[in-house]
Amino acid sequence: MPGVLRAYVRGVDRFNYRLGRFIMYGIFLMVGVLLWSSISKTFFTPSRWTLEVAQFALVGYYLLGGPYSIQLAANVRMDLFYSNWSTRTKAWVDAFTVWFLIFYLVVMIHGAIGSLAYSLGYFGDAPYGFYRDLIHAFATGGIEAAEAKLGFIERSPTAWRPYLWPVKAI
Known part of the structure; x- marks a missing residue:
């Protein structure tokens, strides 16, 4: 493999690793949004924005965290047999x-x-x-x-x- 291509792959791997470590904490954002949604629906006027924000945050979590989990060979699989x-x-x-x-x-x-x-x-x-x-x-x-x-x-x-x-x- 040419050196330029090898350097590019290493750079992408480093970027995915750092981005994945950052996105990993996005679960707390989703928990906060869903918690606010539950609290506001129970005690206050329901918020309309929470459903869309939670959906978009979950999509971002999967799309941006996916390369990180694949890089660490930690993707979730159900291969019992x-x-x-x-x-x-x-x-x-x-x-x-x-x-x-x-x-x-x-x-x-x-x-x-x-x-x-x-x-x-x-x-x-x-x-x-x-x-x-x-x-x-x-x-x-x-x-x-x-x-x-x-x-x-x-x-x-x-x-x-x-x-x-x-x-x-x-």
């Missing part, structure tokens, strides 16, 4: 169980397509037809025709009220 199997047995089990994963992903994508259509203002039961019509309107009439095809665009019920379709499109 898998680690004791031979490589051949693992390959056969993986070849079989990957079909369950594929089925799950197809079901999730199908649901996501319907959810995205709903957030774009389509409230019917045929989202694929809606997308076909939306693409056809855009191709033949441009942005104005596509905007006319869109219905009431869904927004978040929080105080911030962002549009939800960009999140659901991801």
Whole structure:
């Protein structure tokens, strides 16, 4: 491996280690937010911001702390039997169980397509037809025709009220 690449990898490892050590204490931020949420709902007026802050903090905790835990080989796994199997047995089990994963992903994508259509203002039961019509309107009439095809665009019920379709499109 070239020296420049080796130095780059070492630099990334050092950065991930320091960032992971810092993010590790983010659990206290999440506990504080959830504790305030519970206290305010019990004794005061419920806070609207706590749910979103807790969700975003948890995502940051996982995304920024993940490389640190992988670097330390401390990722959480549930391999009660898998680690004791031979490589051949693992390959056969993986070849079989990957079909369950594929089925799950197809079901999730199908649901996501319907959810995205709903957030774009389509409230019917045929989202694929809606997308076909939306693409056809855009191709033949441009942005104005596509905007006319869109219905009431869904927004978040929080105080911030962002549009939800960009999140659901991801």
